[in-house]
Amino acid sequence: MSRFGLFAVGWQAGYGLVHLWWAVDGPPRFLMGRESYFPGRWVPVVISAVAMLGCAAVVAGSRRGLSDAGHHVLAGLNAGAGVVLCVYSFLFPVVIVSILFEGGGTDKVVSLLATGSGAAGGIFCLVIAANERRLATRPCRSCGRVHGRSPERRDERSPGWAYAGAYLAIGGFLARLSLWMHDTVTGQWPSAATRANGSSLTAMVVFLALMILAGTMLPLALAHRWGRLWPAWLGPLHGRAVPRWLVLGVGLFIGASLTAYFGIAGITAWIRGDLRGPFLPLLLEIGGYTLWGLGLLVASASYFTLTRPPCPLSATAESLAGTVQLHGEGR
Structure with a gap:
């Protein structure tokens, strides 16, 4: 180094x-x-x-x-x-x-x-x-954990800050959704520019549905146990490990994109006066997207830690401890 x-x-x-x-x-x-x-x-x-x-x-x-x-x-x-x-x-x-x-x-x-x-x-x-x-x-050289302070398995509970990040993301999404709902009711969404670009109503509905999943199910999956181990209602998959990057990759990508685009570029442009418009809609849009992205990044950090592969040294130690116990019982 x-x-x-x-x-x-x-x-x-x-x-x-x-x-x-x-x-x-x-x-x-x-x-x-x-x-x-x-x-x-x-x-x-x-x-x-x-x-x-x-x-x-x-x-x-x-x-x-x-x-x-x-x-x-x-x-x-x-x-x-x-x-x-x-x-x-x-x-x-x-x-x-x-x-x-x-x-x-x-x-x-x-x-x-x-x-x-x-x-x-x-x-x-x-x-x-x-x-x-x-x-x-001074973490473990085999797995990078600090044993006794870092989570060892997927089924352990997420820390409190991970839940805070997840629900912060949901709050940011709901703030942005409230603006969508207002624009829809008042006939401002989809906008004339969107219609002129040839975007179909079906495509816009699908896009909105994916955004809703990214604003609700994704942050919950990053924080809750069922996002790391398949829940019981999925039958044969119950208890099996959810593919790590299926959740983590999406969380990091969306979180980093929203934070960078709206949290850095958007807020900077707003401060510089490059964005004009009513204060509340801009706050709900830029602030909502920023909180959404930051919350996803926080929850993703916890998910990354909880889904690391098990430590081979710990597994070996547990196996040896079990063998010693069996020998002791045999005597």
Whole structure:
């Protein structure tokens, strides 16, 4: 990890120096006229300096040895810097899609390099943060759990924060649904633009039905036991493990998409004044989608932990304990 840490320090330094140059001499021409939805100029310089400091502290700490508390502090510092870098570089996937479907250009190449470098630097910080957390918690080398503190089986109850995330997602969905219902009753949905695009009523109903499932059944499945083990009413499937990524993959994809699009881009555009309209409908739409996405991500984190494969060392220990008990009874 020390070599990777040194590489990350160099990466953050290069990213910061380029943005320092742009801050002093003026930025190049970006796609859509901006590198990020957030203020540029000195902001990325400060972010990269914090990220470089976090990575450098990890390199120095690995040579001197740190306490568990020290590893926790460095994990938090690098996680924060990594998240901020990734959020600042949010336009990276947008630039990729633009290049794939519209072709290249100088502004797109510059945007791709700038946002891609920021996203990569953020991921480097997150990887380092995860490693520092592992050093602090000293998990099992076989399964990554901290035995006695981490769930061992799918049938264990989800923590309270997972239920809070699931019901936060449902609340956000209901807020968005209330706006749909209002628009439907008042004849504003489907809109004239939707009709002009040739969208059939059947397609819109199917889309709405899928959205309802994603706003109700999906968050419940992420938090409740029946989302990890098939419930009794499914007969032959009762008690069998639900395919992990059938639920988790959808939860992460929808949660990340809603949080990124509405929670980052939508709220930023609203603050900048790019979105206009009555306050309450915008709040229900953007706020509802954001809470929906955040709740799904929180519940998905719990689902990810609860559905990890069983620890082979624990299984071996239980088997040996059973064998010893049988031998003892035989005597």
